[in-house]
Structures are given as C-alpha cells and as structure tokens.
Amino acid sequence: NAGVTQTPKFQVLKTGQSMTLQCAQDMNHNSMYWYRQDPGMGLRLIYYSASEGTTDKGEVPNGYNVSRLNKREFSLRLESAAPSQTSVYFCASILVKSSYNEQFFGPGTRLTVL
Amino acid sequence: SQQGEEDPQALSIQEGENATMNCSYKTSINNLQWYRQNSGRGLVHLILIRSNEREKHSGRLRVTLDTSKKSSSLLITASRAADTASYFCATNPLGGGKLIFGQGTELSVKP
Numbered sequence: 001n002a003g004v005t006q007t008p009k010f011q012v013l014k015t016g017q018s019m020t021l022q023c024a025q026d027m028n029h030n031s032m033y034w035y036r037q038d039p040g041m042g043l044r045l046i047y048y049s050a051s052e053g054t055t056d057k058g059e060v061p062n063g064y065n066v067s068r069l070n071k072r073e074f075s076l077r078l079e080s081a082a083p084s085q086t087s088v089y090f091c092a093s094i095l096v097k098s099s100y101n102e103q104f105f106g107p108g109t110r111l112t113v114l
Numbered sequence: 115s116q117q118g119e120e121d122p123q124a125l126s127i128q129e130g131e132n133a134t135m136n137c138s139y140k141t142s143i144n145n146l147q148w149y150r151q152n153s154g155r156g157l158v159h160l161i162l163i164r165s166n167e168r169e170k171h172s173g174r175l176r177v178t179l180d181t182s183k184k185s186s187s188l189l190i191t192a193s194r195a196a197d198t199a200s201y202f203c204a205t206n207p208l209g210g211g212k213l214i215f216g217q218g219t220e221l222s223v224k225p
Contacts, residue, residue: 033212042216043157048212090157092157102147102162103147103157103204105156105158107156108156
C-alpha cells in the first residue's frame, strides 16, 4: 500500500513550457486534491475532484488544468508555465465518510520555472 | 482568502518544554484538523476535533476547540527534538469536503 504517490519529485521548466504532474492513490479514496505551497502562505487549493468524473476549482486555479483520469489518478497540467508557478505542489486524497475528512498527502513535487 | 490564521508563526523552545500553537478561523466548520510537515516532506495528519467537541487528546498532543471564538489550540507536552517541524491547522467548512489550511507555525525544539 503506497498511499499517495507523485511524479516527478523535482522539475525545472522554462517560461512557456508545459508539463503534467501525476498523482495516484491506492487507498480507494473518492476525493482528490491539488495544492501549492509557497513560503509563508500555507497550502492553497488549486483544484479538487470530489469523485471520479468531477472536478472543481479551488482558491488559485488560474494557469492550471486537471484531469481525473480514473478513481486512482488525478493529474495537474501547466499549459504555459510562468515564474509565478514556481512552488511545491502536493496531491492529497480523502475517503469521505460522515464528518471525518482526514487527508493523506503525497511527498510533493518541487517545481521551478525560470 | 485563507480560513485559518496561526499564531505564532515561529516558536523556539527547549526539549522538555511544552509548545502551544493557536489557530483562528472565520466560518462555521464540521471539524478542525492539525497536520505536521517535516522539512521537504508532505503533510501528515495528527488529530481531528469535531465541531461538537471541546477537547481531544492523542499521546502528547492536546487539542482544544472553542467554536464561539472560532479558535483552536494545539499543545505538545514534553517536547522532543524530533517534534521540530511545521504545524498547520486546517478547517473543514460546513457543506464541503475541502480543507482550508492556515499558514502554519514553525516549531523548533532545541536539544
């Protein structure tokens, strides 16, 4: 049981390049989330998927797209990277039941846009 | 805007002392959670307290919740150097499965 996995761990892009961050979970969770973490800002929600086949915008969705490929996988795409997207990106998942919403986090992807 | 505001932003104590971190939030919640993040790692869930609970314990952790003041505190007793990490509160607002995180408290425990 690997939990939540993310690839790649590190990435350097030039402004305007595109890339996809991959996330997968093997816990049969129904909800998945993408966050970015910047110094002094905590975690900010980019997009989330409450269930397979649905996606919704979070607090900072501009410049990103997501795909909930199946129940296990939730990818985040940067179509045209900008230096402002330099950040650490975390994927998380939840098995939503009653009012207990513990999130399980992946190890993160550290992205630098030059 | 973020739901949770944490205080202090940084805390430095000696091993054996207690560490207290505070979190304030703005809207009604289902529950409030505390997470820990070691440098360069993902977040790990520590403890959850529901809106109808006032206090909860887990090992050396004690969490309180005051919904009338919209605030929570995390107490780590008898701290250890291994407790050095950033600690985040996260609120689960009513009506949704999302979590909204505060900026975190950076705790340093010196041996």
